[in-house]
Amino acid sequence: MSFLELQGLTKRFDDFTAVNDCSLSIAKGEFVCLLGPSGCGKTTTLQMVAGFVLPSQGRILLDGKDITGVKPDKRGLGIVFQSYALFPHMTVADNVAFGLEMRGVPAPERRRRVGETLELVHLEALTERYPRELSGGQRQRVAMARALVIQPPVLLLDEPMGALDAKLREEMQIELRALQQCRLSCVHCSTAWASPPSWSHTTRPRP
Template identity: 70%
Template structure:
């Protein structure tokens, strides 16, 4: 049996189904992200795991023990909230030591564990400061240290980085992953930030409407989405309609594109073609002819909107220092034979 098993977890509020038949098995030491838009059920899932809300049905089994009806304070889980919830009148060291004190850990051992944890999160020299004297990133690390110092079997993170600015948030993503890997703590994180989920997770659980849509490794989730919702929510995408013909997909205007699978001739299919998989070449080159209608500078890349016989496509080109394509430029669009993936017909 997996270390953490969630079976059929559901939560309803009157006639509103916030969580429906959530099934997930988590291995010891895994980092799992629950990803989805606001109201998709990800926070409800975390609260049910923590015991803060009682499930309408379903069960949670941790290391072979059913904890579905165990009160929150007896589950022994580590929790980091979006607001960090640090005690303002306590020093950093006292905040981190709080859980150990509640467990009755002797003072000498408590001090040793707190000191080790503060060194792990690079805050050893801040032990006697108060939360008001720390930056946002430092407060976030104090909250993580407080949750981990009790050596919980599972760490639950409720959008822990959402209060940080973009640059610090990115830095803290990798810091959080470094700490988690070093300790080997099984971790579930709630986030609505796709880049965050993809960059630091072992697996990502995409949720929508209270239900799991797909559970997969980040790269497979991005490259092989199983529905229109996932293809659009996880990264930018172009959806192309076509028909299967003689081993490939025939698109509008007669363009053809290779795709995995074996379908009946004439079957309608939807292809997912990511913007960065499309190449722009001068007009006259091989590929589909088009015209650039808009361009946007995103720092590391240029994003173009191109009108062509397939519709309006988004194309992402790396910013390599060369002059960008001008708007209204006539271009040709091309892509590698294996650039596109096919949505399952039943979900397209």
């Protein structure tokens, strides 16, 4: 049964069509990898799902509900960017807690969930460090924790491992495989045609 569904999703920027009639059905707990070269519309598709870009036509359904016009902060989706997008003036714990604070989660609950999520990504000993004091792999795991702590129904990954070396990519893939046990649906964009992520249930090429 479809949990996240894209129906004829199209995005035009003036005379340029970035995404043309994209339809995709993802089941609950399914990990899907969108593969394609740079500029083929993968990121734009993810941005439409996240709500940052409004489709020119088509619909986005989440658990049977049309969320096409819903604001990003009301969709409750987890998003991890290649650039990390961490707040440099905030500690690891504060970065991860930010989404919970914006949702009005009480402080005791925030602390509990932040602690559990940082333990999941093996950063529980670095809660008071700032992004500048972390390695690239550690910063990426903070970004992952920030997306996961809100307990999203869907996790969107936009080339999250593109800036990591081979060893760190392997470590992140191990952690992502562990998330499959949580029945978390995931859409991952990648240009790595030669070696699509081993944790992906399905690989969908973008023309």
